[in-house]
Amino acid sequence: MSADEVFVSSGASDELGDILDLFERSGSALVIEPAYPAYVDVNVMAGRKIVHLVSGEENSFLPEPSEEIKADLLYICSPNNPTGAVFSRDQLQAWVDFANENGSVILFDAAYEAFIEDETLPHSIFELDGAKTCAIEICSLSKTAGFTGTRLGYTVVPKTLERNGMNLNEMWVRNRTTKTNGVSYIIQKGGAAVFTEEGHKQIHENIQIYKKNAKVLMEALDQLGIWYCGGKNAPYIWMKCPNGMVSWEFFGYLLHEIQVVGTPGEGFGACGEGYFRFSTFGSPEDTKETAERLIKLLSKWEKSVLSEA
Numbered sequence: 001m002s003a004d005e006v007f008v009s010s011g012a013s014d015e016l017g018d019i020l021d022l023f024e025r026s027g028s029a030l031v032i033e034p035a036y037p038a039y040v041d042v043n044v045m046a047g048r049k050i051v052h053l054v055s056g057e058e059n060s061f062l063p064e065p066s067e068e069i070k071a072d073l074l075y076i077c078s079p080n081n082p083t084g085a086v087f088s089r090d091q092l093q094a095w096v097d098f099a100n101e102n103g104s105v106i107l108f109d110a111a112y113e114a115f116i117e118d119e120t121l122p123h124s125i126f127e128l129d130g131a132k133t134c135a136i137e138i139c140s141l142s143k144t145a146g147f148t149g150t151r152l153g154y155t156v157v158p159k160t161l162e163r164n165g166m167n168l169n170e171m172w173v174r175n176r177t178t179k180t181n182g183v184s185y186i187i188q189k190g191g192a193a194v195f196t197e198e199g200h201k202q203i204h205e206n207i208q209i210y211k212k213n214a215k216v217l218m219e220a221l222d223q224l225g226i227w228y229c230g231g232k233n234a235p236y237i238w239m240k241c242p243n244g245m246v247s248w249e250f251f252g253y254l255l256h257e258i259q260v261v262g263t264p265g266e267g268f269g270a271c272g273e274g275y276f277r278f279s280t281f282g283s284p285e286d287t288k289e290t291a292e293r294l295i296k297l298l299s300k301w302e303k304s305v306l307s308e309a
Contacts, residue, residue, distance in 0.1 A: 001126065005158055005169060007176055008191075010151040010183050012111050012140035017042040019107065019136060019155065021175050022168055023073060030071035032063060033269030034082050034238075036109070039075045040269075048073075054271045061085040061229060061238070065098035074099055076125070077109035079116060082268045082277040083238040084230015086121050092128055099134035105163060106135040111153075114144040115207060116233045132158040136168070143235060143281070145194045145203055152183055152191045210235050213280040213287040220291035224298050237278040238265070242298060250276050258293040 009015045016038050028049040031039045040050055051071045055063045061083040076095060078087040087095075099106050108125040116123055125131045140153035147153075161168045176182075183191075193199050214231040221228050221239055228239035241250040247264030254260040262279070265272030280287070 001156060001158070004173075005156055007155045007157065007172065008183055008188060009138075009153045009155050010180075011142060011147070011153045012109060012138050013038060014151075015138045015153065015155050016107070016109070017045075018175070018179070019138070019172075020046050020048070021179075022171055023048075023105070027072035028070065029073040029075065030069060030104075031075050031269075032077075034061070034265060034272035034275070035075065035269055036077060036081050037267065043073075052269070055083075056271060057227070057229075057240075062087055062091055064091065065095055069098070070102075072104055074104050074106045075109070076106055077111070078122075079112040079234035080230075080236075081109075081112065081234075082236055082263065082265065082272070084232075084234035084236040085238075086116060086118075086233045089120065089122050089128070092122055092125065096125065096128045096131050096134060100130050103163065104134065105161070105168075106131075108135050108137045110137050111140040112143055112234055113139070114203065115210070115235055117211075118233055121233060126156065126158075132160045134161070136161065141191060141194060144207075145191075145199070146206070147191070150187050150190065152187050209284060210280040213282060213284060216284075216287050216291050217278055217280065217294075220294050223295060226298070231280070235280045237280070239276050239278065241265075241274050241276050243301065245274075247273055247276060254294075254297075258297050260290050260293055 020042060025047045028051050029043045030051040030053055032053045032055055043050055051069065053063055053069065055061045061080065062085050074095065078092065095106060106125060110124060113123040122128065125135045125137055137156040139155070141147035157169045157172045159169045194203065214237060217237055218228065218231045226239055226242060228237050231237040241247060245253065247266040251262065251264045254262065263277040265275030265277060
């Protein structure tokens with residue numbers, strides 16, 4: 001990639017909405033659910049048709065493209081929020097091939113790529129053959145470097161990406177120079193420090209804390225016999241609600257019984273119902289206490305009950 005293919009932004013959330021300026025409103029957007037709600041919201045506000053692609057335990061929340069899918073935009077988040085699932089190189093290549101064959105554009109959310117430890121898994125969609133003619137990558141420093149409040153990220157729009165005779169890189173240059181004055185200098189200086197040798201060292205140390213938190217929570221769920229995914233290459237753990245509980249019911253149960261809070265899966269789409277998301281963005285002390293409270297509360301139930309759908 002060249003420098004003029006990388007655009008500094010105020011974070012992924014803003015870009016997910018602003019990038020839609022490049023595409024006609026009469027088009028359609030495919031969202032793999034469960035999904036970060038903004039994917040749906042920004043397209044609904046733009047009047048665009050939403051194509052929902054449901055995923056589940058049967059495909060490890062990593063669905064494959066199919067001939068039935070017809071969409072101009074394809075939202076892919078890997079590692080995924082909320083499920084923590086990560087597409088393999090072959091799985092992601094299938095989506096790239098599909099996009100090129102059908103004239104779709106992939107909007108690849110790489111906000112959590114820094115959490116990938118498995119060397120066989122792709123950090124960027126541009127590691128795949130053909131991605132430069134079908135994909136835009138949106139990156140964020142919010143979770144990587146704790147820039148949630150300061151707001152900083154970057155978007156990669158290849159010069160080789162064209163649709164309907166229009167060059168999307170050139171269009172995005174025009175859009176950004178017209179609609180924004182950019183990120184403040186002091187924030188960008190902080191972002192530059194992230195990419196130094198010392199910055200990488202500190203980020204790695206911080207992420208290892210979250211990884212240890214994930215391990216503590218996963219060990220608790222393993223002990224209880226509860227199904228889950230994520231946690232290994234992502235900061236989120238996606239668990240099945242025990243005893244056939246719906247998401248908000250389980251949320252209330254944990255809140256009132258042991259004062260533990262997570263995110264009900266229903267908030268990420270209809271197929272998130274019956275699931276629950278834990279975040280590892282906490283202190284080791286709080287995470288340990290959470291795991292102990294979960295084990296104490298849920299160990300009262302038989303494992304066969306805990307694993308029921």
